[in-house]
Amino acid sequence: MRIADLAGWDRDFPVKYLLVKEDEDGVEQFWGRCAGVEGLFGEPVPLPREVLTLRGCRPDGPLCELLAGPDASARSLGEVCVEVWDDERPVQWWTLVDAVVVAHQPCPADPERRDIVLGAGVRSEESFLGLPAAPRFELFAGTATGDTVGAGRCSAVDGLFEERAAPAPVPLELIGCEPAEPLLAALRRPRRTERDWVELLVLDRHGAVMASRTLGLAITGARPSVLGGTLVDITLTDGGSDRPSPAARPIWAHWYQGPPTEPNLWAP
Incomplete structure (x- = not known):
């Protein structure tokens, strides 16, 4: 041809x-x-906005800095990657698009941790296995220089595993x-x-x-x-x-x- x-x-x-x-x-x-x-x-068609709650969170990096400021709900974290781990490795990846802190408060079970309510679009990236019996959630976020760094970890993410229409x-x-x-x-x-x-x-x-x-x-x-x-x-x-x-x-x-x-x- x-x-x-x-x-x-x-x-x-x-x-x-x-x-x-x-x-x-x-x-x-x-x-x-x-x-x-x-x-x-x-x-691209924008993802629907959803409300998720990071339970028992130990914030780090950009998330920790945002929560320490007086205007956390007015600033976006950008894209937040959520890795779902079993005992040894990550088995699922999710992206929270334009994640914004709606509210946060001490975790009732452990005042040293935070329950953080986020508004975001939710995108499933990859899944090798089903949800582990005792999953661990690792968070990663971008920085002003374009790097991706750890943003903390939490014990659960309410609202993450919902059915979503294409x-x-x-x-x-x-x-x-x-x-x-x-x-x-x-x-x-x-x-x-x-x-x-x-x-x-x-x-x-x-x-x-x-x-x-x-x-x-x-x-x-x-x-x-x-x-x-x-x-x-x-x-x-x-x-x-x-x-x-x-x-x-x-x-x-x-x-x-x-x-x-x-x-x-x-x-x-």
């Missing part, structure tokens, strides 16, 4: 995207080409798409390919690949394109959770004209 042979067509607007997929032998197959994609850029997927629209035979087959039988994927190649104005994204092939619908002719517009159920930020649009627009001719244009 030659990109140069696929990057042009006899229409008044350019090809900006190619859809390709590797077969079982690792050979790229051409699935289609498009004039546009709507929904490619987007900020965020609703955000659709992606392929606009002005000319499907090749593999994509036509997927459109005829969308359920057979809903667990499949394709690679979206982003082209610059010279037809060179300037970026790529992996897209799931769960197809919600297809219809005659707003651009007319024999083209179709295709809706994918989920455009993915790692889309580039809208703040990157100017950079992509610059690269569309060709690679930059001076350094550090990305720095701002």
Whole structure:
């Protein structure tokens, strides 16, 4: 498959995207080409805010410093990593996103420790084993220099192990798409390919690949394109959770004209 042979067509607007997929032998197959994609850029869907309580906590590092100040509830800890340990090693990892101290008080069972109420978004990172019979919770937080340091330990984290619904997927629209035979087959039988994927190649104005994204092939619908002719517009159920930020649009627009001719244009 030659990109140069696929990057042009006899229409008044350019090809900006190619859809390709590797077969079982690792050979790229051409699935289609498009004039546009709507929904490619987007900020991550924010996690719902939750209330958690660190029970029997011995705060350290950034958490200890925050609790010692007069305005603990007005400052964020940023991301707090919670490691769940058995007797020997961590077996689960959680991230508390934008963790904020709501309140804190001495632990009734041990006045030397604190019960700390946090507000945060909760993200499960990894789990090797189930919850140990007697878990230990180690806390880590970031510093102003970007390092991660210990923030203490606690005997329990109320609210951590709740059932959480997955965020609703955000659709992606392929606009002005000319499907090749593999994509036509997927459109005829969308359920057979809903667990499949394709690679979206982003082209610059010279037809060179300037970026790529992996897209799931769960197809919600297809219809005659707003651009007319024999083209179709295709809706994918989920455009993915790692889309580039809208703040990157100017950079992509610059690269569309060709690679930059001076350094550090990305720095701002």
